Amino acid sequence: MEKKKKILVAEDDSDMMEQMNIYLESNDYKVLKAYTQEEAEKIIDSGDFDAAVLDLMLENPDSGFILSHKIKKNFPDKPVIIVTSVAKETGVYFDKNADSNNWIKADAIIQKELRFEQLKKELENLFSRSK
Amino acid sequence: MNKPEIKLKVMIVDDEHGMCAGGERCLKNYAIEEKEFSDKISFEVKSYNNGKSAVEAIRTEQPDILILDYKLPDMNGLEILESIEDKKFLTIIITAFASLDVAIAATKKGAFDFLSKPFTPEELRESVKKAAKSLYTARKMKALEEEKKQVRFEFISILAHELKSPLAAIEGYLRLIDERVKGESLESYDQMVKRSIERINSMRKLIADIIDLTKLESGRKKRNIETFDIKDLITRTAEGFYNYAAKRNIKINLSCESFYVKADQTDIEMLVSNFLSNAIKYNRDGGSVNIEVKRNDKNISLVFSDTGIGIKEEDLKKLFNDFVRIKNEHTREIEGSGLGLSIVKKIVDYYGGNIDVKSEYGKGSVFSVNLANIAEEVGVGKSI
Numbered sequence: 001m002e003k004k005k006k007i008l009v010a011e012d013d014s015d016m017m018e019q020m021n022i023y024l025e026s027n028d029y030k031v032l033k034a035y036t037q038e039e040a041e042k043i044i045d046s047g048d049f050d051a052a053v054l055d056l057m058l059e060n061p062d063s064g065f066i067l068s069h070k071i072k073k074n075f076p077d078k079p080v081i082i083v084t085s086v087a088k089e090t091g092v093y094f095d096k097n098a099d100s101n102n103w104i105k106a107d108a109i110i111q112k113e114l115r116f117e118q119l120k121k122e123l124e125n126l127f128s129r130s131k
Numbered sequence: 132m133n134k135p136e137i138k139l140k141v142m143i144v145d146d147e148h149g150m151c152a153g154g155e156r157c158l159k160n161y162a163i164e165e166k167e168f169s170d171k172i173s174f175e176v177k178s179y180n181n182g183k184s185a186v187e188a189i190r191t192e193q194p195d196i197l198i199l200d201y202k203l204p205d206m207n208g209l210e211i212l213e214s215i216e217d218k219k220f221l222t223i224i225i226t227a228f229a230s231l232d233v234a235i236a237a238t239k240k241g242a243f244d245f246l247s248k249p250f251t252p253e254e255l256r257e258s259v260k261k262a263a264k265s266l267y268t269a270r271k272m273k274a275l276e277e278e279k280k281q282v283r284f285e286f287i288s289i290l291a292h293e294l295k296s297p298l299a300a301i302e303g304y305l306r307l308i309d310e311r312v313k314g315e316s317l318e319s320y321d322q323m324v325k326r327s328i329e330r331i332n333s334m335r336k337l338i339a340d341i342i343d344l345t346k347l348e349s350g351r352k353k354r355n356i357e358t359f360d361i362k363d364l365i366t367r368t369a370e371g372f373y374n375y376a377a378k379r380n381i382k383i384n385l386s387c388e389s390f391y392v393k394a395d396q397t398d399i400e401m402l403v404s405n406f407l408s409n410a411i412k413y414n415r416d417g418g419s420v421n422i423e424v425k426r427n428d429k430n431i432s433l434v435f436s437d438t439g440i441g442i443k444e445e446d447l448k449k450l451f452n453d454f455v456r457i458k459n460e461h462t463r464e465i466e467g468s469g470l471g472l473s474i475v476k477k478i479v480d481y482y483g484g485n486i487d488v489k490s491e492y493g494k495g496s497v498f499s500v501n502l503a504n505i506a507e508e509v510g511v512g513k514s515i
Contacts, residue, residue: 012458012463013296013300014463014464015300015303015304015326015330016299016300016303018326019300019303019304019307022307022312022313022323023307023312026312026313035460035463036460059458112299115306116303116306116307116310
């Protein structure tokens with residue numbers, strides 16, 4: 001049997017965390033929970049994860065960007081998804097395909113409120129690409 | 132802090148060179164102090180000696196105060212005023228013939244004041260000062276109005292966000308249930324249902340807090356000031372929290388003198404409830420809450436101390452702002468509207484009191500409230 005893939009989830013809302021946990025586990029992933037940027041950094045340092053789903057705003061408004069940078073620097077092949085509600089609340093859209101945004105080191109950006117299926121599809125997509 | 136000076140643009144329009152030069156000299160180093168907001172107003176003066184150049188300059192430069200000679204070689208003062216559509220300035224008309232007709236006509240065209248020739252530099256300054264103050268007050272009022280609008284807008288947008296997040300959480304659980312992510316057994320979903328109900332309850336509490344707060348803020352809360360025994364009220368209020376506290380094995384100790392106060396009962400109840408609920412919510416399991424109520428002449432003091440998680444120094448000053456919830460690893464799971472202490476602050480302000488907070492992170496907090504002049508004379512009511 002294939003070993004379960006470990007997803008680092010960085011999210012400060014405890015309900016959102018719980019829901020991602022339930023959903024991803026029901027889809028045969030294992031979730032590594034990080035409620036803060038600091039907790040996420042520890043997991044990143046250990047290198048023991050297969051992909052990351054990062055809320056953009058944790059204790060810093062750009063925690064997600066900082067964490068994705070860190071991941072891509074050390075593990076360029078591990079898929080990273082950033083989850084954000086910034087677009088909805090401010091109208092600022094991060095289109096990661098735009099040339100001006102090539103500083104964003106993430107493979108996908110999903111807008112909140114995200115649908116769980118969407119998250120699942122993105123993960124499957126990214127995993128199949130990185131194979 | 133040194134605020135920048137407010138510079139008002141003054142435009143003098145007069146065909147007599149002496150008048151223009153004199154006016155410039157007289158206003159050049161003149162300044163007005165506005166003590167209330169500690170502002171200083173000074174003037175930047177430019178002169179024009181005919182109507183045509185003045186009209187052009189008024190359109191392009193947009194003066195704040197226009198000192199306008201009634202009789203100019205090419206047009207009269209009223210014609211100038213008529214030709215400017217959007218008058219954002221105040222006009223002082225200078226006239227050699229102080230006739231009532233001119234005054235009435237000029238006022239109709241929007242003149243602010245009159246100076247009749249000859250006048251002294253003091254008279255000119257006095258008239259400019261009047262105009263400047265009037266402009267200053269109008270602009271200040273407008274700025275305050277804007278600021279109020281901004282605060283209201285911010286409040287509403289945070290409120291919207293605070294109402295949206297429980298909805299998103301509940302929707303998320305419902306979707307998971309809908310997809311039967313945990314199989315067909317109902318029990319597997321208990322935790323999701325329980326959490327959804329908790330979020331609904333906290334949303335309801337938020338709405339109740341908003342209603343309390345807006346009532347207090349708008350000054351529309353109907354108060355029924357009456358004399359009652361504070362011990363009765365506090366004992367009753369505390370009783371409402373015994374079950375809640377017992378669930379986490381937290382003890383509530385009440386030490387309250389019995390005496391009469393004159394106040395609105397719902398105010399005092401709201402105040403005690405909010406402090407008590409915080410003291411329990413942010414406590415550790417098995418901890419305790421102490422309430423101590425004392426009188427000091429006509430003033431009363433209420434002290435709420437807990438053995439809770441405490442508040443970091445840097446978070447203390449944020450505490451009483453709307454929607455502030457201190458976020459850290461201990462508070463993550465605790466629900467709250469972030470309005471409790473805003474409500475408390477409004478009540479305490481109403482009674483001319485003050486709140487003092489002492490806290491040690493990891494050890495507990497002490498909130499002391501003093502309410503002035505609400506205790507009845509000793510002898511009124513019963514004593515212990």
